[in-house]
Amino acid sequence: MSQNAFLQARDVSKSFGAVRVLHEVSFDVYRGEVLGILGPNGAGKTTLFNMISGDIKPSGGEIRLGGTALGGEPPFKRCRMGIGRTYQIPRPYSGMTTFENLLVAAAFGGGRSERDAYAFCAQVLTECELASKANTPSGSLTLLDRKRLELARALASDPKLLLLDEIAGGLTEEESQSLVALVRRIRDRGVTIVWIEHVLHALMAVADRLLVLNFGEKIAEGLPQEVIANPEVKRVYMGVEA
Ligand SMILES: Nc1ncnc2c1ncn2[C@@H]1O[C@H](COP(=O)(O)OP(=O)(O)OP(=O)(O)O)[C@@H](O)[C@H]1O
Numbered sequence: 069m070s071q072n073a074f075l076q077a078r079d080v081s082k083s084f085g086a087v088r089v090l091h092e093v094s095f096d097v098y099r100g101e102v103l104g105i106l107g108p109n110g111a112g113k114t115t116l117f118n119m120i121s122g123d124i125k126p127s128g129g130e131i132r133l134g135g136t137a138l139g140g141e142p143p144f145k146r147c148r149m150g151i152g153r154t155y156q157i158p159r160p161y162s163g164m165t166t167f168e169n170l171l172v173a174a175a176f177g178g179g180r181s182e183r184d185a186y187a188f189c190a191q192v193l194t195e196c197e198l199a200s201k202a203n204t205p206s207g208s209l210t211l212l213d214r215k216r217l218e219l220a221r222a223l224a225s226d227p228k229l230l231l232l233d234e235i236a237g238g239l240t241e242e243e244s245q246s247l248v249a250l251v252r253r254i255r256d257r258g259v260t261i262v263w264i265e266h267v268l269h270a271l272m273a274v275a276d277r278l279l280v281l282n283f284g285e286k287i288a289e290g291l292p293q294e295v296i297a298n299p300e301v302k303r304v305y306m307g308v309e310a
Pocket of ligand 1: 084110111113
């Protein structure tokens with residue numbers, strides 16, 4: 069555990085009533101890295117994101133960003149502090165165009181003035197390969213473009229830490245490669261990324277380190293090749309007996 073980490077989670081726990089979903093999970097995320105999070109369904113991955121973004125409160129433990137304890141800060145404040153996230157089920161405003169969706173995120177999430185938001189959103193659209201879809205109602209986008217829009221909406225608040233929740237699910241191999249290339253470009257301009265993903269090859273193509281959760285506990289963390297070779301990870305995640 070290092071004091072220099074950008075995101076620090078210490079003994080983070082969450083219970084819903086009597087159901088313990090996360091138990092004393094600790095990890096660090098360093099500036100500029102991509103940390104991949106793996107784990108079977110129900111392992112507690114999204115719950116962890118919900119606590120980092122402020123959607124729910126931990127039952128125990130502490131989360132710090134840049135050394136500052138996030139405490140009871142609400143989601144919009146965390147967004148202004150530099151935390152952006154995507155949701156497993158994208159929630160664009162389907163009656164609005166792609167560009168309008170971004171403007172809302174940039175104005176409310178990022179706190180930009182209207183003029184500034186226009187220029188910034190145009191930049192984000194280009195980065196996410198959505199410029200030609202700027203005026204398309206988001207409800208008519210293909211699955212890949214809906215995923216790009218979900219990512220673009222998170223980027224519109226100009227995050228320093230980006231939380232990606234299963235953005236590669238349901239895509240073809242070629243489509244997921246184009247998403248991986250986009251994640252790399254975002255990382256290369258200095259954004260720190262934590263990516264929950266079941267599509268292992270997409271994660272392996274970009275993650276610097278992996279963390280594995282099972283039944284709310286951290287069972288492995290380290291370099292991707294080492295983590296996927298770990299016998300316990302193989303057993304619980306890939307169903308392979310050692
Ligand atoms: N608000 C809630 N109230 C009660 N139980 C909840 C709540 N949110 C999540 N859970 C439970 O917590 C557990 C972990 O859920 P979570 O969504 O974090 O898992 P996950 O690892 O993200 O799974 P998946 O890979 O399927 O998305 C599940 O058993 C889920 O039913």
